[in-house]
Amino acid sequence: MQKVLVTGADGFIGSHLTEMLLEEGYNVTALSCYNSFNYWGWLEGIQHPNLTVISGDIRDPHFCKHITKDIDVVYHLAALIAIPYSYVAPDSYVDTNVKGTLNICQAAKENNVKRILVTSTSEVYGTAQYVPIDEKHPKQPQSPYSATKIGADAMAMSFYNAFELPVVIVRPFNTYGPRQSARAIIPTIIAQIANGLKEIKLGDLSPTRDFNFVRDTCRGFIELSKCDKAIGQEVNIASNYEISMRDTLELIAKIMKSDVKFVEDEQRLRPQKSEVFRLWGDNTKIMALTGFSPKYDIEAGLKETIEWFTKPENLKRYKANIYNV
Numbered sequence: 001m002q003k004v005l006v007t008g009a010d011g012f013i014g015s016h017l018t019e020m021l022l023e024e025g026y027n028v029t030a031l032s033c034y035n036s037f038n039y040w041g042w043l044e045g046i047q048h049p050n051l052t053v054i055s056g057d058i059r060d061p062h063f064c065k066h067i068t069k070d071i072d073v074v075y076h077l078a079a080l081i082a083i084p085y086s087y088v089a090p091d092s093y094v095d096t097n098v099k100g101t102l103n104i105c106q107a108a109k110e111n112n113v114k115r116i117l118v119t120s121t122s123e124v125y126g127t128a129q130y131v132p133i134d135e136k137h138p139k140q141p142q143s144p145y146s147a148t149k150i151g152a153d154a155m156a157m158s159f160y161n162a163f164e165l166p167v168v169i170v171r172p173f174n175t176y177g178p179r180q181s182a183r184a185i186i187p188t189i190i191a192q193i194a195n196g197l198k199e200i201k202l203g204d205l206s207p208t209r210d211f212n213f214v215r216d217t218c219r220g221f222i223e224l225s226k227c228d229k230a231i232g233q234e235v236n237i238a239s240n241y242e243i244s245m246r247d248t249l250e251l252i253a254k255i256m257k258s259d260v261k262f263v264e265d266e267q268r269l270r271p272q273k274s275e276v277f278r279l280w281g282d283n284t285k286i287m288a289l290t291g292f293s294p295k296y297d298i299e300a301g302l303k304e305t306i307e308w309f310t311k312p313e314n315l316k317r318y319k320a321n322i323y324n325v
């Protein structure tokens, strides 16, 4: 049985990936970010004989060395991810995203890990210079978050080049689904409508995104972990389409049978040069490498997401009436 480590397993994508890996028979060590409450985030409630939860912090190199012992595959997802928070706390993004990735790579190297998947993001591309965006598209650091992910990718790639560490840079485009934070557009729309608000507050609705349902993203990760040809490569996980935030809002309102009105909330607008206006990902490379193609279209994915968010026990975890940074 392969032993895998998932960092960021307490978060949105990491918790779904942990569940999928357990379903597929892996022995999973899941890292939850250390806190004094021993709170395991979205890992709370997930129990399985092949699951071990460890609390800790990737900013500590000693700890990283400790958790990568006897591990075959590392899925490195732990990161600070909110763009607005990166405007006011960029140092912590450097520490977690760049230094944390360095610590995980160094530990993986010292412990002879067989494969390490480092999670990038479509935000590294910035506003599309051409579409669909393939892996050769230039990187544009339009936010401190994006800058630290570009740095983290480069650090990981340097370990492949300098030390032959078997790194794969996995680059998901916007991912959505149950458990996502209300910082993201889809959960914030659903949570506001589900709470009965008649006017919902959002930022600029003109940008487009390539949305991916979380189970598709996780499948992409697992497929790439099995693909030798992906080593030393940067690989998009994308659906190869784009939809504007406005059309996404209208689709959600239609599925939820709501006639909600939208109001622009100034605090949610990004500085002009920092806003990523267009993201549409090319998924030719992952398809050629692994045969991956997304199983969920936007409507099917939104329906599952809405079903989860509208359950009272889930909805009550979200603060729909405030701007979640």
Ligand SMILES: NC(=O)c1ccc[n+]([C@@H]2O[C@H](COP(=O)([O-])OP(=O)(O)OC[C@H]3O[C@@H](n4cnc5c(N)ncnc54)[C@H](O)[C@@H]3O)[C@@H](O)[C@H]2O)c1
Residues within 6 Å of the ligand: 007, 008, 009, 010, 011, 012, 013, 014, 031, 032, 033, 034, 041, 056, 057, 058, 059, 076, 077, 078, 079, 080, 081, 096, 100, 119, 120, 121, 122, 171, 172, 173, 174, 175, 176, 181
């Ligand atoms: N959600 C998306 O649309 C999306 C798109 C592309 C890439 N990504 C990437 O996917 C990964 C997971 O994102 P997510 O959406 O699940 O976010 P998330 O915030 O839900 O998960 C990230 C997790 O990392 C953990 N973490 C943060 N700092 C840590 C530290 N110092 N030590 C240990 N753990 C720490 C947090 O506890 C959190 O649960 C990130 O690397 C993100 O950049 C996300």
